[in-house]
Amino acid sequence: MKEFDVYFGQLVQMTLNYAPKLILALVVLSIGWWVIGKITVIVLKAFDKPGVDTPEMKSFLGSIVGIGLKVLLLISVAGIIGIETTSFVGVIAAMGFAVGLALQGNLSNFAAGVLILLMRPFKIGDEVKLLGNWFFVKEIQIFHTIFRNFDNTETIIPNSQITSNPIQNLSANSTRSISVGFNIPYSENLKDVKDTLIKAGLNVPEVDSSVPPFFWVKAFEDHYINISIAFRAPLKGYWDTDVKVKEALVESLKEANIDIAYPIGITFGKHGEKV
Template sequence: MDTQKWINEGYNFLIEYGPKVIGAILIWIIGSWIIKMLLKGVKKAMNKGNYDESLKKFLLNLIGWALKILLIIVVLGTVGVETTSFAAIIAAAGLAIGLALQGSLGNFAGGVLIMIFKPIKIGDLIEAQGEIGVVKEIEIFTTKLTGLSNREIIIPNGALSNGNIINFSTEGTRRVDLVFGVGYDSDIKKTKEVFSKVLAANPKILKDPAPTIAVSELADSSINFVVRPWCTTDDYWDVYFGVTEQIKEALDAAGIEIPYPHQVEIHKEN
């Protein structure tokens, strides 16, 4: 009698849960295949977009785990397991982790945006967050620069992506902005000719666009000229320092005075 009872209960269990279990297995197999195909498609799209290798691996793992968790919830729901509480627990855990890692998640999101939209790339000379340097490495949470004095500068990606970025390497050329002051007795035309000869003799200065030489200010003790030659980004500092030295020598040779501050002492007798 007991044996027959167990047989009947087992039969009823199979009748009730058998189709659900088979359905859950089929959903798992088909779902796993769909996830595999989706990840292949995402990987192919990332390869075409030239995404950073570390970003590709991270995003593929993240998408893969998210889809697998969703598939597990669907499978459990198919066999009759209450998934509402399970989903609520996952959501609560996600919220708690998000609040605990708020700053890190902001830097992570910034890193993802930088790697996707690529406002900068390795080797670019940039100015950001009050620092100037060459981009050495772009990581998920931080970006590393090599400063002009060979310092390593580490900037959080959250601040980098939300702030202003000046990229000096994008266009390939830069304008060198220089200001020189000469005495009021100096001939303006002759001074411009001296500047023009110096710029024309420098092989690193571009002919197009042409340099700008103009009077910018009549200062207290000098006539100030702006001298603005163009050069490639790599030659910027060579042109900056070289032209400054060459113009000083050329002005001296031409007898054009570069004024400097004078101090007058007045002695009053009692």
């Protein structure tokens, strides 16, 4: 009976000693679990933007954020109860170091993918100039981005290469310029050329007539004047408008009997004799 009283007394003492810690640990665990759920939702909403159709990425990132925070929470709760957590932290740090060394290239692509989704330098469907090439953005993934070329082929570029190089987003604004250059002989009247081109371009229905065309002389060459003219067109249907404008400009010069300078080449006579 005395032994029972001793064991019971020890049990009561242990309960009194550990009960506050257990209660505090349960409170911290409950509140922490709820806070982690809210943080995960906030992180996922950061990726829930139009033009980025990446449900797999959202699920993957949600899992990483949720699991990482829950592991930290469980370690904290174990420390509150009195369990030594130094060994756990050491094991997790060693695992993280090993995984980081093995996947350092992919981790840089992962980090770059997160930056692309957060900073949004482009979205799906945008036309971009990158690494000296012209692309349409087809799909943004966590380690790489898939681009569509003009010939309907695909190019896959690691995200780390995208974020470390200049990106020119040609679809950033609602309108875009159509620039066309010509070489005009010195014998032509430059003002007549300018008026003819401006009138022809503005007659294309898709051209934004509210923005004045911009005409400029690029260079005075030995045998001709190098000129350019730019019109503003809506982004939607841009390439169709580009073709229409160029056709209209060339036809207008023909109708106005304005010559375009171009190399004629060499004419040969009989037996290869130059004439």
